[in-house]
Amino acid sequence: MTDGLxxxxxxxxxxxxxxxxxxDPLTGNLPAGAPVDLAVKVNTRTPQRLAARLYGPGDVTGLDTRQIIRTDPRPEDDTFPPHLFPLVEFDRPDLPxxxxxxxxxxxxxxRPWLVLVVVERDHAELLPGGALPALKTRLEQLPDLAESHLWAHAQVALDGALDDARVDRLLATAPDRTLSRLICPRRLQPRRAYLACLVPAFExxxxxxxxxxxxxxxxxxLRPAWTAGSGQAPLLPVYHHWSFSTGDSGSFEALVERLQGRPLPRExxxxxxxxxxxxxxLPAIDAGRPGA
Structure with a gap:
């Protein structure tokens, strides 16, 4: 591969x-995380061992929105093609x-610790809260968290052939060539208003x-923040949100659906x-013969 891929x-x-x-079993619960043993040594003194705990989803009270480098659609876009999936991109390749x-x-x-959900404005309410607003909606509006691992990925802009060592080097030393992306797998409808929200994936x-x-x-x-089904969804804190609307569908699928069959004249x-x-x-046929 060459540069640009x-x-x-x-x-x-x-x-x-x-x-x-x-x-990660990809569905169901996860252990909240085991303690981490650290050894601290000062000069020539005997190392002192300490028990520590890594931060997890239950420690998050907000998201630095400077990590968000792009959303598609843009906020307040009113012509987003309904056959596309909404997405959000982060500066850190490992953030999800x-x-x-x-x-x-x-x-x-x-599985990522946060997900992008897109809900219809007519079936959602953004409630004021403490540090974060809260999304009130129905379970039918939310994606299935059992598939959350399928809708997150990191991207690396290569500077040469594709190999593990090169990708590792770019992830560690070339932040201008890396990003991460969350996608919402929602099938949108034409000419409809939506609310896109970044929310936690775990309870x-x-x-x-x-x-x-x-x-x-x-x-x-770590239990999932919701389970697929119907009815009222639990309130969800929102790390970031924006609104948009879809335009008319111009996808190949939509164009095919507009085709209508009709009888044609015999000629x-x-x-x-x-x-x-x-x-x-082959023998010649008299030009005056019927059918010639």
Whole structure:
């Protein structure tokens, strides 16, 4: 490969968070994270061991929106093609998985700790809260968290051939060539208003974002923030949000759906052909003979 091509990664991690945790089963609950043993040594003194805990989704009270480098559609866009998926891009290539206390599953997938949801404005309400607003909507408006690992990836702009060492180097030293992206897998409708929100994917993150206390289960287990179904969804804290509307659909699918069949006259597709002198050893036919 040459410069200008892109590599897409299902996930990426760095630092202590990159190893030592349980594998992500991709559905259901996750352990909240095991303690990390640290050794601190000052000069020649005997190292002192300390028990530490890495931050997780339940510690997040907000998101630095300077990490958001692009959204598609743009805020207040009123012509977004409904056949496209809304998305948000972050400056840090590891941001969607930064606080997930797990390692990638056998299928090389890892759930992000936050997700992008897109809900119809007629079926959503943004409530004022403490530090963060809260999204009130229905479960039918939300994506299935069991598929959240399929809608997040990191992107690396290559500067040469594709190989693991080159990608690792670019992730570590070339922030101008890397980003991460969350996509909402919602099928949009033409000429409709929507609200796009970044929300936590796990229950401890949901509670902390709303200013609620964590219980004993939350301190040991990461449950999904909601489960697929119908009815009223739990209130969701919103790290970032914007509004947009769709325009008319111009996709190939929409154009095909507009096609309508109708009967054609008998002469359509029919042309007269002179076979009175076919050649090739075949006998000539009198031009006055019917059918010639």
């Amino acid at each position: 892109l590599a897409f990664l299902s996930w990426t991690r760095s630092g202590i968070a990159a190893g030592g945790a349980a594998r 998985w930064l606080l997930t206390p797990a390692t990638a599953a056998d299928r090389d997938r890892l 401890p993150g949901r509670k902390t974002g709303l200013g609620l206390d964590l219980d004993n289960v939350d301190r040991t287990t 359509v597709g029919v042309r007269d052909l002179d076979v009175s002198r076919p050649g090739g050893g």
